[in-house]
Structures are given as structure tokens and as C-alpha cells.
Amino acid sequence: MKAWKHALITGAGQGIGKALCLRLLDEGIQVTSIDRDSINWTHKNKDKLLNHIQIDLINSNSVNDVVSRLESTDKLDLVIHNAGISATGKFEDIDPKAYENVLKLNTLVPMQLSAALMQNEMFDNQANLAFVSSLSHATGYPGASVYGASKDAIAIYAKSVRKPFAAKGVSVLSIFPGPVRTDHAERHAPEGADASKRMLPEKLAKRILLAASSNKKTLYPGAAAHSARILGKIAPNLMTNMMRKIIYDKLDRPVW
DSSP states (O other): OOOOSEEEEESOSSHHHHHHHHHHHHTTOEEEEEESSOOOOOOTTHHHHEEEEEOOTTSTTHHHHHHHHHTTSOOEEEEEEOOOOOOBSOGGGSOHHHHHHHHIIIIIHHHHHHHHHHHTTOEEEEEEEEEEOOGGGGSOOTTOHHHHHHHHHHHHHHHHHHHHHHHTTEEEEEEOOOOBOSHHHHHHSOTTOOGGGSBOHHHHHHHHHHHHHTTOSEEOOSHHHHHHHHHHHHOHHHHHHHHHHHTGGGOOSOBO
């Protein structure tokens, strides 16, 4: 793995973000974590290497607050935009405000924060910038349409800024994971869904860091993600219908 010095991880309180932080701390890397909640997990290097910023990124002034808090720290050579929320159910049953929050946290904030970090020269030379999109980028996502739209948008953004960021010495990675075994996934899954089929966050974190370390442009982690990507390209209607049967038809309530 690349010898990063200072990493920034959003959505660090649990799930994928927690797994990323723990793995980086294992390697003795300074980590700035961001989450709306305090960090309740432990690590032997937590006190000396972890700087936690407790902030709700949905708040209107959050990006400016984060940048201000980072001004007194070392430059960043790894940034992973992992924080995300969803809204599942029939689209007409979901509060429009929930849609706004999904789009803001999953799409707008990563765009704004990336631009602000660049504008304020907070990236170190040869830094890595990663966006956690979703496998929904390769297919329709009935039952979570706005989540799918938000993750598709951030994937297009990442693709669009890859060359300009590279010219500034920053490599951009887009990540397209399928279902991951997290509390967030469990909350939005249909009742009775088999959690054992979801990838462990620790396994995904390892693959993300290896891909970033190798300056890869995209990551579809695991054989299932690769297969879904191919099927989404050659048979999009079939793939969307499969997603409808797996998710939409089994949803018994709206969740946001």
C-alpha cells in the first residue's frame, strides 16, 4: 500500500468509513475523520493519529467549516468521499426533503469539498482522491431512484475532473461497490434480505486502498460487481428488471 501521510475519510463513524480508518491507522497514517456523530470505535493509534471532525455535512456551511478546520493540519495525500445516505421505497411516498438531503450529501458536498480543497491548495503532490459511487451506476435502481441518481452524478463528476485534477498532481478513483454488510444497507434492505451475500466493509476497504495506491481510475470490487457491470451494459432492461424484483417488489415501507 502507498505510504500516505495524511488521509481524509468522510462517513467515518461506521461501515466502510470505519473500515478505511482502521486500516489506515494500522499502517500508522494520520487520519482526519468526518462524521455527524462522534467516533465510538477504538484503535491503538486512535489518540495519536486520529483527528475527528464531528459535523453534519448536510448543513449549509459544512464545507467551509471543514476547510477551516483543515487549515492548521498537514496537506492531504488521500481523500475518500465515502459519506452517503439513501431513501428507499415508492418515490411518491418519500418526503421531497429526503431527496434533497440525499443529493446534497452524496453528490453536492463531495463536489464542493473537492473543489475547495484544490482551491485552497490542501492536496499534497501525487495525492489520491476517491469517490464512493455505487453499482447502481451500471443499472437502473427501482426503489432507490434518487440514491441511484446521486451516485451516478458523482461518478460522472469524477470522470469529468480526472484530467484537470491529474494536471494538479491528484489521481482520481471512482468506486462502484455492490451491497456491503453495513447497518446502513440493513436499514434500507427489504425484510428478509440475506446479509451474508453482502461484501464485508473490511474487504472493500482493502480493495479501495489498493486501487487508490495503484492510481487506478475505476474499481468494481468483486466478481459480482464485474458481472453486474457487464450485464448492465449488454442487457440494461434485464438488469433493471432484476433489480426491481430483488428490491422494489419486496419493499414494504419507505425509509429515509
